[in-house]
Amino acid sequence: MQRKSLGLVALIAIPGLFFGLIFTMLLLLAPAKPAAADCGPAVSVVIDGNTKVEGYTEEQLKNAAAIMGAGKALDLSVKGQMISVMVSLGESGLRVLDHGDGPGPDSRGLFQQRDNGAWGSYADRMDPTRSATNFINALQAVAGWELLEPTIAGNRVQRNADPYHYQKYWPEAVKLVQALSNSKFSLQGSDCAVPGQSGAGDDYPWKNSPTWLQAGANASSTSPLGMYYRECVDFALWRVNQQMGSTKAPFKFLNGSFRPDGQGLGSALTWKAGWDAKGWDSGSTPRVGAVVWYAPGAGGADPSFGHVAVVKEVKGNGTYVEEGYNGNPAPADHSYYTRTVTNTVPSAFLYLPTQEEKK
Structure with missing residues (x-):
């Protein structure tokens, strides 16, 4: 009290x-x-069995759905969900990577987030929902992000060298979000937060x-x-x-x-x-x-x-x-x-x- x-x-x-x-x-x-x-059992993403997107595995679809779910929890617009999926496509191919690259050897996860304290712990960066939540929070903090080109909005968060790096992934992100919309996935919980x-x-x-x-x-x-x-x-x-x-x-x-x-x-x-x-x-x-x-x-x-x-x-x-x-x-x-x-x-x-x- x-x-x-x-x-x-x-x-x-x-x-x-x-x-x-x-x-x-x-x-x-x-x-x-x-x-x-x-x-109890891990919180998991369940995809409608009839939902298929050519060129993407079930793992990739679940990760895209986890990003969308995190966005919905934060009242993120559909465009914002598309930007988030686009960035993950450009960073990891919608895979939870346990390694980085030359410019960022300590990068991890769907968004290749660095081990610099800004993106939480190793577990945070390797968790689809947590890493997406942290990315979306940073995106929403960008002034006027809704009015920017999608690739520029993503770059303002990720700060990679090429601001147009994500541009080629935008059509695929749009396709994925549209395919997974209309309740074609669900987040099944457990006793975990x-x-x-x-x-x-x-x-x-x-x-x-x-x-x-x-x-x-x-x-x-x-x-x-x-x-x-x-x-x-x-x-x-x-x-x-x-x-x-x-x-x-x-x-x-x-x-x-x-x-x-x-x-x-x-x-x-x-x-x-x-x-x-x-x-x-x-x-x-x-x-x-x-x-x-x-x-x-x-x-x-x-x-x-x-x-x-x-x-x-x-x-x-x-x-x-x-x-x-x-x-x-x-x-x-x-x-x-x-x-x-x-x-x-x-x-x-x-x-x-x-x-x-x-x-």
């Missing part, structure tokens, strides 16, 4: 108000232990319920997740359940049963310890859907309880967009907010288990 609103952190932009915070100390995070994810599938905007189910300040710290102000309504922790735990496929009661992850040692997940103060106790991974790189953890006082968070939020979008300039509840001063507390934050401000990012982390 967070009882005091989070102070405003770096790069916040609210119409008419601009806030900043100067940090004089960097918190060095110890490497997190690998997650002991209890995932699906990055980017965390909902859109303020879809918190209990946004009109009374807070503990209004109703007292009792059952009437406690959500089905075991946290107080409209607190940062309740919203974050809702997002965790949502991404893990649990969107209605009985919910899979509850305050009282989250940790295997019998302790409650508790206030934001103890969330990192709860993640460690569960064997889930954490780190210093933002990922869409990850929980943002602020230790007490970090980034202007409450000095006693800290704060948690959720990564909504990762930008390509060292910042991410954060969403959460109870992160603004009264009278806007206990309500939904978003803001742009520098990657180095939080104390840690708490990741949800994915199939790659189980391997």
Whole structure:
């Protein structure tokens, strides 16, 4: 439970108000232990059995569909999906490559993303959905990308030497997206988290319920997740359940049963310890859907309880967009907010288990 609103952190932009915070100390995070994810079968792409595209294997069609699925999750237009497929065709032939080339020996995956910190971990770059999500986030951050030639838009993200490198792949990308449209593929989930599938905007189910300040710290102000309504922790735990496929009661992850040692997940103060106790991974790189953890006082968070939020979008300039509840001063507390934050401000990012982390 967070009882005091989070102070405003770096790069916040609210119409008419601009806030900043100067940090004089960097918190060095110890490497997190690998997650002991209890995932079920891998999240997979299933193609309609009647869908065939001449010249492409089932693997390539599934990868194109994964790119389109990531685009749909981020409200990307059909043209944007075509650009994304075009770039992957030009980089890897729609194959998840575990090698690079001369100019980029550390490049990996569908988009041949470099190991420079901008594209996540090795597992991120080798995962079709995650790598596509990161590419699309970068594409959407390009000013006026919709008005650019497709090959130029792709080049603004990839920054390869020839801005017209992708031009010859555009007709094929159009053909593939058209062939796979109209629900001719589906993403079949498991108990693993699906990055980017965390909902859109303020879809918190209990946004009109009374807070503990209004109703007292009792059952009437406690959500089905075991946290107080409209607190940062309740919203974050809702997002965790949502991404893990649990969107209605009985919910899979509850305050009282989250940790295997019998302790409650508790206030934001103890969330990192709860993640460690569960064997889930954490780190210093933002990922869409990850929980943002602020230790007490970090980034202007409450000095006693800290704060948690959720990564909504990762930008390509060292910042991410954060969403959460109870992160603004009264009278806007206990309500939904978003803001742009520098990657180095939080104390840690708490990741949800994915199939790659189980391997």
